[in-house]
Amino acid sequence: MTGYLIRRFFWMFPVLFFVILITFLLMHAAPGGPWDRDLSAKQIDARTQELLNQRFGLDKPLFINLDGGNPFDSQFLRYVGGLMRGDLGPSYRQRGLTVQQILFQPPKGKSFWQSRFGYSARLGIFSLFWAVALGIPLGVTAALRRNTLVDYVALFISTVGVSVPGFVLAIFLIILLATKLHLINIVQQNWSSPGAWITPAVVLGFGAFAFITRLTRSSMLEVIRQDYIRTARAKGLGEAVVIRIHMLRNALIPVFTIIGPALAGLVVGSFIIENMFGFPGSGRAYVQAVSNRDYSMIMGTTLLYALLVVFGNLLVDISYVFLDPRIKVK
Amino acid sequence: MALSASTDTTPSTTTAAAQQMEKLLARPPRSLWSDARHRLLQNKAAVVSMFIIVLVALLAIAAPWIAPYNPLELHSGKGFLPPVWVERSPTGKAGGADFLLGTDNLGRDVLSRALYGARVSMVVGFVPTAIILLIGITVGMVAGYGGGRTDNLLMRLTDIIYAFPDLLFFIIVMTALRNTLLGKTLNGLLLLFAALAIVNWVGVARLVRGQVLALKEREFVTASRMTGASSLRTMFRHILPNSLSPIIVSAAFQIPGAIITEAVLGYLGLGLRPATDPDEIFITSWGAMLLEGQSAINNQPWLLIVPALCVATVVLAFNFLGDGLRDALDPHLKQ
Numbered sequence: 001m002t003g004y005l006i007r008r009f010f011w012m013f014p015v016l017f018f019v020i021l022i023t024f025l026l027m028h029a030a031p032g033g034p035w036d037r038d039l040s041a042k043q044i045d046a047r048t049q050e051l052l053n054q055r056f057g058l059d060k061p062l063f064i065n066l067d068g069g070n071p072f073d074s075q076f077l078r079y080v081g082g083l084m085r086g087d088l089g090p091s092y093r094q095r096g097l098t099v100q101q102i103l104f105q106p107p108k109g110k111s112f113w114q115s116r117f118g119y120s121a122r123l124g125i126f127s128l129f130w131a132v133a134l135g136i137p138l139g140v141t142a143a144l145r146r147n148t149l150v151d152y153v154a155l156f157i158s159t160v161g162v163s164v165p166g167f168v169l170a171i172f173l174i175i176l177l178a179t180k181l182h183l184i185n186i187v188q189q190n191w192s193s194p195g196a197w198i199t200p201a202v203v204l205g206f207g208a209f210a211f212i213t214r215l216t217r218s219s220m221l222e223v224i225r226q227d228y229i230r231t232a233r234a235k236g237l238g239e240a241v242v243i244r245i246h247m248l249r250n251a252l253i254p255v256f257t258i259i260g261p262a263l264a265g266l267v268v269g270s271f272i273i274e275n276m277f278g279f280p281g282s283g284r285a286y287v288q289a290v291s292n293r294d295y296s297m298i299m300g301t302t303l304l305y306a307l308l309v310v311f312g313n314l315l316v317d318i319s320y321v322f323l324d325p326r327i328k329v330k
Numbered sequence: 331m332a333l334s335a336s337t338d339t340t341p342s343t344t345t346a347a348a349q350q351m352e353k354l355l356a357r358p359p360r361s362l363w364s365d366a367r368h369r370l371l372q373n374k375a376a377v378v379s380m381f382i383i384v385l386v387a388l389l390a391i392a393a394p395w396i397a398p399y400n401p402l403e404l405h406s407g408k409g410f411l412p413p414v415w416v417e418r419s420p421t422g423k424a425g426g427a428d429f430l431l432g433t434d435n436l437g438r439d440v441l442s443r444a445l446y447g448a449r450v451s452m453v454v455g456f457v458p459t460a461i462i463l464l465i466g467i468t469v470g471m472v473a474g475y476g477g478g479r480t481d482n483l484l485m486r487l488t489d490i491i492y493a494f495p496d497l498l499f500f501i502i503v504m505t506a507l508r509n510t511l512l513g514k515t516l517n518g519l520l521l522l523f524a525a526l527a528i529v530n531w532v533g534v535a536r537l538v539r540g541q542v543l544a545l546k547e548r549e550f551v552t553a554s555r556m557t558g559a560s561s562l563r564t565m566f567r568h569i570l571p572n573s574l575s576p577i578i579v580s581a582a583f584q585i586p587g588a589i590i591t592e593a594v595l596g597y598l599g600l601g602l603r604p605a606t607d608p609d610e611i612f613i614t615s616w617g618a619m620l621l622e623g624q625s626a627i628n629n630q631p632w633l634l635i636v637p638a639l640c641v642a643t644v645v646l647a648f649n650f651l652g653d654g655l656r657d658a659l660d661p662h663l664k665q
Contacts, residue, residue: 014490019490022502026503026507027506029506029510030508162649163650165645168641168645171638172635179631272597272598290501290505291598305498306493306494306498
């Protein structure tokens with residue numbers, strides 16, 4: 001098992017390397033460069049561009065430096081080196097700022113949680129938290145009280161929530177809450193009041209909530225039929241104990257594994273939902289970077305999110321082995 | 331199977347159940363596929379879904395003839411009209427029979443735009459899926475049947491592609507290559523097809539490989555080889571037909587995934603490039619309509635509701651059809 005864990009951990013590196021390589025190649029295939037300004041704005045003259053290129057190493061060859069000297073002195077290897085030091089390079093559009101400053105630097109005197117990434121991380125954690133905290137009990141109740149109202153409600157929510165894409169649901173929820181019921185203000189400016197966070201978190205977490213409910217329900221139904229449940233009841237255990245010890249412990253293992261994919265879903269959802277609510281997070285910064293063609297920002301944020309997803313999957317895979325001793329790993 | 335053996339039940343033990351059994355056994359034998367078709371047609375949700383999909387496909391094909399206006403036609407002074415059943419929109423306008431689903435900020439007919447949008451969604455659903463099946467089945471068969479280095483390479487490749495979050499990949503591909511020749515062909519649709527195919531073929535390849543690995547040890551495959559059939563013949567005459575069910579089901583679920591991707595990319599402004607020529611085949615998409623409607627969410631929510639409903643309906647229909655196909659093709663899975 002230790003062998004598996006070590007292999008699983010080290011396999012992360014080639015994966016990340018390819019993610020970086022693909023992103024790097026695609027971004028270099030993109031037309032334009034970091035010093036282009038909007039057509040209306042004053043352009044940077046050729047000489048200054050040359051100096052800037054020299055300063056940021058953009059005059060270097062792409063992969064391997066064959067001009068003599070240090071063969072590792074290339075743009076790609078410099079970028080990888082920068083990544084190791086947490087340096088994502090200068091933003092192509094926001095002058096004087098680096099990508100890591102845009103993403104991680106909080107306003108003066110504030111904590112990390114006030115940075116763009118901090119905002120998104122908080123929203124993601126809240127969303128995932130309520131999705132798990134409500135989805136699991138709902139799924140369990142639905143399975144225990146099969147074919148009752150609770151079960152039908154759970155089935156309806158999970159079918160709709162799983163099949164209809166999250167952002168379409170978000171659009172309906174926002175229209176319902178904002179323009180029909182006038183419960184919320186879409187252009188919510190004051191993010192320091194906790195109430196403002198409720199709607200985006202509800203909307204963002206809904207897909208994960210539906211998925212968790214559905215999986216918990218089907219996994220519970222599977223477990224309920226098992227022989228060891230009959231045995232547990234037959235030996236006279238109380239129903240509460242049977243549910244808690246014999247059913248839940250087994251039924252929740254598959255539920256746990258989807259937290260990895262759910263994380264990826266939250267990342268994607270955050271692009272659209274942060275944009276709709278004017279939320280000052282990194283998802284919105286990413287979408288803005290895409291529409292401004294801020295290539296270094298797009299590349300940096302893509303890598304950040306890819307890293308998050310890869311790492312999340314790794315954690316789930318590893319803990320799965322501990323959660324379910326029946327799993328045999330080569 | 332032993333159909334004839336059980337028909338001679340002794341009359342003394344004939345009960346209602348046995349009679350029913352006899353009736354069942356007396357029916358003419360049916361092939362696996364006609365059995366599956368029968369089960370699929372029993373599934374109401376799947377039948378309704380198929381009807382919706384065919385309807386949307388027909389509407390999409392017939393869009394130029396049935397759309398009341400060209401989706402690019404501007405009706406000046408008639409912007410932001412609500413749908414016909416709304417008597418007073420937040421901006422104080424009433425809907426009219428001229429524009430059944432209202433108009434957008436430039437006075438373009440929403441119904442016509444939605445009809446043309448269906449074309450993009452349908453094409454994005456079906457074309458990449460066809461490419462994915464073609465590549466996925468070929469590679470999966472070769473890797474599963476041949477094994478060895480090809481197999482290893484494929485598995486490593488799938489690991490990497492699985493690890494790269496799909497949408498992030500689509501976003502960087504669409505941003506980076508948008509202004510290249512590839513990104514301009516078919517208003518950017520070709521690039522989208524390519525991106526979808528690159529990411530999704532591995533899933534099918536992995537599935538096919540698994541099927542091939544399971545089937546190639548079976549007796550009928552050995553028998554086929556023993557009678558001197560070539561590898562190609564064994565693969566395409568014996569292994570492929572027996573692994574079709576999961577392939578069909580996975581294809582049915584690829585389609586809604588692709589439609590959602592197009593809508594998300596369109597919403598981010600990375601989908602279809604805006605068309606300028608009213609005679610083009612692909613003028614607008616539901617994703618693009620979502621993007622345009624977003625700024626008017628307070629005054630004209632219908633600009634968002636119409637494309638969102640379109641996406642939701644089509645995606646739900648494909649998902650229900652996929653569920654139905656899975657249950658029909660593999661009744662053991664149904665609980």
